[in-house]
Amino acid sequence: MDLTLSPADEAFRAEARTWLAAHVPRTPLPSLETEEGFAAHRVWEAELAADRWSVVSWPRVYGGRDAGIVRWLVFEEEYYAAGAPGRVGQNGINLLAPTLFDHGTERQRARILPSMASGEVVWAQAWSEPEAGSDLASLTSRAVRTDGGWLLSGQKTWSSRAAFADRAFGLFRSEPGTSRPHQGLTYLMFDLRAPGVTVRPIGRLDGRPAFAEVFLDEVFVPDEDVIGEPGGGWRVAMSTAGNERGLTLRSPGRFLAAADRLEALWRSRADPSDTALRDRVADAVIGARAYQLFTYANASRFLDGAAVGPEASLNKVFWSEYDIALHETALDLLGPDGESADTDWSEGYVFSLAGPIYAGTNEIQRDIIAERLLGLPKGRR
Amino acid sequence: MRFLLDPQQRAFADSLDAMLTAADTPSVVRDWSRGDHGGGRALWSRIAKVGVFALAVPEAYEGMGPHPVELAVGFVELGRHAVPGPLVETVAAAALLAGLADPLPAGRLLPSLASGEASATLALDGAYALDGDAATTRLALAAGGLRLAPGHGPVRASLDPARRLTPLAPGGELLSTAPPVAHALVWARLATAAQALGVGLALLDRTVAYVRQRTQFGVPVGSFQAVKHRLADAKIALEFARPLLFGAALTMAPADVAAAKVTACEAAYATARTALQLHGAIGYTAEYDLSLWLAKARALRTAWGTPAECRAEVLSGGARRR
Ligand SMILES: Cc1cc2nc3c(=O)[nH]c(=O)nc-3n(C[C@H](O)[C@H](O)[C@H](O)COP(=O)(O)OP(=O)(O)OC[C@H]3O[C@@H](n4cnc5c(N)ncnc54)[C@H](O)[C@@H]3O)c2cc1C
Numbered sequence: 001m002d003l004t005l006s007p008a009d010e011a012f013r014a015e016a017r018t019w020l021a022a023h024v025p026r027t028p029l030p031s032l033e034t035e036e037g038f039a040a041h042r043v044w045e046a047e048l049a050a051d052r053w054s055v056v057s058w059p060r061v062y063g064g065r066d067a068g069i070v071r072w073l074v075f076e077e078e079y080y081a082a083g084a085p086g087r088v089g090q091n092g093i094n095l096l097a098p099t100l101f102d103h104g105t106e107r108q109r110a111r112i113l114p115s116m117a118s119g120e121v122v123w124a125q126a127w128s129e130p131e132a133g134s135d136l137a138s139l140t141s142r143a144v145r146t147d148g149g150w151l152l153s154g155q156k157t158w159s160s161r162a163a164f165a166d167r168a169f170g171l172f173r174s175e176p177g178t179s180r181p182h183q184g185l186t187y188l189m190f191d192l193r194a195p196g197v198t199v200r201p202i203g204r205l206d207g208r209p210a211f212a213e214v215f216l217d218e219v220f221v222p223d224e225d226v227i228g229e230p231g232g233g234w235r236v237a238m239s240t241a242g243n244e245r246g247l248t249l250r251s252p253g254r255f256l257a258a259a260d261r262l263e264a265l266w267r268s269r270a271d272p273s274d275t276a277l278r279d280r281v282a283d284a285v286i287g288a289r290a291y292q293l294f295t296y297a298n299a300s301r302f303l304d305g306a307a308v309g310p311e312a313s314l315n316k317v318f319w320s321e322y323d324i325a326l327h328e329t330a331l332d333l334l335g336p337d338g339e340s341a342d343t344d345w346s347e348g349y350v351f352s353l354a355g356p357i358y359a360g361t362n363e364i365q366r367d368i369i370a371e372r373l374l375g376l377p378k379g380r381r
Numbered sequence: 382m383r384f385l386l387d388p389q390q391r392a393f394a395d396s397l398d399a400m401l402t403a404a405d406t407p408s409v410v411r412d413w414s415r416g417d418h419g420g421g422r423a424l425w426s427r428i429a430k431v432g433v434f435a436l437a438v439p440e441a442y443e444g445m446g447p448h449p450v451e452l453a454v455g456f457v458e459l460g461r462h463a464v465p466g467p468l469v470e471t472v473a474a475a476a477l478l479a480g481l482a483d484p485l486p487a488g489r490l491l492p493s494l495a496s497g498e499a500s501a502t503l504a505l506d507g508a509y510a511l512d513g514d515a516a517t518t519r520l521a522l523a524a525g526g527l528r529l530a531p532g533h534g535p536v537r538a539s540l541d542p543a544r545r546l547t548p549l550a551p552g553g554e555l556l557s558t559a560p561p562v563a564h565a566l567v568w569a570r571l572a573t574a575a576q577a578l579g580v581g582l583a584l585l586d587r588t589v590a591y592v593r594q595r596t597q598f599g600v601p602v603g604s605f606q607a608v609k610h611r612l613a614d615a616k617i618a619l620e621f622a623r624p625l626l627f628g629a630a631l632t633m634a635p636a637d638v639a640a641a642k643v644t645a646c647e648a649a650y651a652t653a654r655t656a657l658q659l660h661g662a663i664g665y666t667a668e669y670d671l672s673l674w675l676a677k678a679r680a681l682r683t684a685w686g687t688p689a690e691c692r693a694e695v696l697s698g699g700a701r702r703r
Contacts, residue, residue, distance in 0.1 A: 001383065001384060001385060001386055001387060001390065001450055001627060001631065002382065002383060002384070002631065003382060003384055003628065003631055004382065005382055006382070009382070070382050263696065266696075275689060275693075278692065278693065278696065279688070279689060279692045281696060282640075282643075282692035282693070282695045282696050283692070285640075285695055285696065286625070286640040286643070286644055286692075286695055287621075289625065289628070289637075289640060290621040290622070290624060290625050290640075290644065291621070293384065293624030293625060293627075293628040294620070294621055294623075294624045296382065296384040296624070297384045297385060297623075297624050299382075299384075300382070300383050300384045300385040301385065303383070304385070314616070314617050314620050314621075317613070317614075317617055318617055318621055363606075363610070365613075366609065366610040366613035366614070367606065367609060367610075367613075369613035369616055369617070370603075370609030370610065370612055370613045370616075371609070373616060374585075374589050374609075374612055374613070374616060375589065375593070376589065376592065376593065376601075376603040376604065376608075376609050376612065377593065377600070377601050377603055377604040378604070379604040379605065379606055379609070
């Protein structure tokens with residue numbers, strides 16, 4: 001049992017730190033959830049990619065550095081410690097790419113991954129529908145066979161940044177009337193600007209167009225944009241969901257950096273007699289460390305050959321609740337200034353509030369923990 | 382970087398677990414609570430034989446330590462089985478004695494702590510010592526230094542009947558005027574954190590087993606979502622306390638150990654509340670063994686550092702760079 005990095009990993013850390021120190025924009029980019037901010041973040045992705053820092057864990061042929069999981073964690077620690085911008089390409093990088101590595105063809109990877117790595121093509125996730133949220137398998141958007149491909153129709157919703165993104169990936173019902181709802185679904189990729197697609201931005205809690213509805217009316221998708229077998233989309237999608245809840249969606253580096261900022265804020269302006277607030281700051285510092293160490297333990301298990309399992313649900317509930325508590329503490333520390341919508345903390349606060357809802361709500365995660373980790377009997381769902 | 386217990390450390394946990402399972406600890410605990418220390422003493426020497434106390438004692442004094450990671454592994458098992466006695470105090474005493482400038486007291490007292498022939502308790506600033514009626518070495522720490530207390534006063538009941546609180550008699554031999562208190566506190570907190578994690582894990586296991594077999598409305602109560610979600614939260618709290626514990630054992634930095642202490646104790650206590658609730662009335666009885674762990678979770682929470690003291694320690698170090 002040890003936590004020391006190898007000299008080669010330390011050298012990797014130093015290289016990342018040096019690069020970030022020279023390249024991270026001095027003034028923060030405008031909000032990712034605006035058209036202007038989206039464009040600025042896309043430029044930043046290109047800058048990362050030019051020196052192979054946008055997808056460090058991918059193979060070199062697709063623009064990565066073949067970094068193992070420990071180096072990925074190290075990179076993330078350095079990335080957020082340097083105050084680098086949020087990742088506009090994250091849905092593609094964290095969700096679609098792992099799916100393509102596991103279920104895509106060589107041709108699909110060669111065609112899709114390089115432009116994803118450079119930010120030239122930004123991907124949106126189109127899974128949820130107005131009537132299919134937690135019960136995703138009840139989705140009704142259709143994929144109908146046609147010459148050389150499929151015609152997509154229906155409505156997707158809550159698709160993050162789809163208002164500005166280029167392409168999307170989602171699940172469609174290709175075989176109506178199967179005996180079980182998660183049969184007969186196909187995993188497809190489509191162009192958000194193709195004929196028949198209408199994207200309508202939705203303002204999130206603070207009004208920013210952070211997600212969108214996507215209406216599809218006989219949108220043509222060629223066969224080459226099906227991932228895995230037609231009809232076998234559920235299995236493909238669930239392997240992506242494991243990634244989303246597991247390691248890749250929220251790296252510890254992000255929370256370590258936020259906890260450091262919170263601690264600095266507390267030191268600079270806290271009332272020392274307010275021990276209730278001090279305790280909450282301490283909990284944020286402790287929680288970031290707990291999440292980091294928990295993740296290193298998981299990473300060690302993966303290196304031993306273990307797969308991402310239902311343990312991923314422990315992660316998801318932990319970081320999503322942690323993130324809200326951390327930001328609430330920051331706003332309380334700011335006192336009356338905490339109300340203002342343009343502090344460093346306000347955007348993070350609004351963003352954090354959605355954590356327990358997306359990527360499988362925390363209620364669903366708790367069911368998974370209880371049933372699959374603790375072995376409790378399945379209830380009605 | 383490999384942040385997992387190695388096979389030897391896991392084997393150590395498994396052998397302790399097997400030994401303690403066979404020892405019927407609940408009846409030992411109940412005897413101990415009545416001041417009948419026979420079974421507890423026998424168990425103590427078996428625990429020592431496996432090497433648990435020697436892990437806190439340096440080799441120079443016939444121990445095998447210091448090995449904080451293995452000690453934490455061992456204490457998780459002691460907590461899981463609700464083993465009674467001044468376990469943490471013996472570890473803290475060992476750290477304290479080993480750290481004295483004068484090697485004579487350590488040479489005199491440590492070998493028998495490592496072998497289990499002796500056990501120690503420790504009182505800070507006139508507070509109660511745990512199990513002063515059972516411990517063979519009674520140490521009193523106060524402004525004037527560290528003394529070997531000549532005896533103990535009457536036992537005062539604890540919320541955990543297995544923890545017997547005893548004032549130590551004043552006076553006694555002065556062992557040191559400048560004992561390494563902070564160092565001993567780190568070891569005490571680490572051992573308490575590990576013990577608390579074990580207590581929490583046992584409470585969760587027992588409660589999961591109970592809600593699977595207890596039926597109401599024609600189904601196991603464990604199939605109700607309100608029940609499941611409380612247990613899921615207990616699982617999350619315990620699983621995130623575990624890496625803090627072992628991370629702290631690796632660094633032994635006071636802030637890391639304090640973080641592990643407060644987190645493990647809060648997780649164990651929250652699990653105790655859940656365990657009690659989900660057992661219904663049977664859980665609220667002294668007779669039912671669950672009570673042994675419920676009581677300990679409460680007591681450990683404030684032993685060797687309250688939640689507030691530990692949180693203050695976490696923030697005492699100044700800005701860090703990880
Ligand atoms: C900021 C944000 C970004 C998002 N981005 C995307 C995206 O990019 N792409 C995408 O496809 N989707 C996205 N989503 C949608 C997200 O995946 C869904 O919101 C989520 O799956 C929940 O579905 P729902 O909102 O329909 O809630 P519902 O499923 O209607 O749930 C409502 C409430 O009921 C609870 N509930 C439901 N079923 C159960 C049950 N069996 N047991 C107990 N409680 C239950 C839920 O936990 C929740 O509290 C995003 C959502 C948000 C908030």
